[in-house]
Amino acid sequence: MNKQCTGTLNHLSLPTKDPIATARFLERHFACEIVTAGEHVLLKRDGVDIVLDRVAGEPQWPGNFHLGFEMATLREVEELHQAFAAAGVHMETDVFNNSRGSRFFCRTPEGVMLEINTREDKQDGWQRLF
Template sequence: MNLQFRMKFNHMSFPTVDVTTEAKFFEEHFGATIEFVDTATGNALLKHGGTDIVLEAMKDAVPWHRDFHFGFELETKREVDALHEELKRVGVKLETEVFNRVGRGSRFFGRTPGGVQFEINTREDMDSKWDANKK
């Protein structure tokens, strides 16, 4: 079966024991907007561009695989460096310095308060061989 659909990424859903802290983190550091918190479940819906971020209230902490992560892309390396410095300044748990692995663009990794790994990157300094748009 060879079906072709036009899909767009719709949402991410993360379980967390502290919805309020996690929601504020996404709002303050990644520019998400808190749309509402469901008083019955404690779950929250945030918006980031055309993507929903759902934070699901849990009683017990959820263990994350160390390599599971989500990523945000910035336009320039200068912005990546600046955000890295700002997150470091305010005490966000960062796992790496800014680096450019095999020419794929500058990036760094950190963790949300709930333990989910995030990546911040840019394609500005990416080697052309990695550019999917040029293949």
Template sequence: MKLNHINLEVTDVTATVDLFETYFGFRRTRLVTQEMAFLRDENQALISLFRNEAVVYPQMFHIGFTRETVEEVDELHRRLVEGGFHPEAPREDHGRWTFYFATPGGFTLEVQKFHRELV
């Protein structure tokens, strides 16, 4: 089974599109407007974004991405910092090397690499 799509309401469509394209390898599938956008990854999973300036996600809500190596997690963290984002520092957490950060769309992303068996 593969993930087909995620539909998100975001506070800033354009900035969220830029984030997904620049750092996560997504590509737009249609014209991006300030109101909506559609992005696909290399597996053809779709993220649809719709503007809602008042959206508030639950505290624990986040979307997680896995990298192939711990070094890739660290490199993405470095690039995000250089790009003006403020991710927390990468850390060990239950067998994962991971970090979280708040997106310009109003939700949280996690980047991780499982590097040992979970206990």
């Protein structure tokens, strides 16, 4: 008997007070495709469904919860940071480098944290241990 889930990651479900605003943000800045919209919104990106569930109260997120998007190059990360800032996206950080590569953090209109990163400039010591 298999003791691990070997299924494909097929969706994320996120609570939001305004699914349409969040969907438009993800469509504009992250090339998500809005598939259906109503009380809830279904988006698609890279074969993964993103379900935005309408909630009445403020969604609660752990402090470090975030969605990550990996870019091929540092230049792409820096260009996105500039474009997002110019578009009025709530920026949490400037572009910075740690051992895993360069990245920045920003937030959706309702506060979900997003990370945009690259491993192009990661330090040599960052590798799989097993």
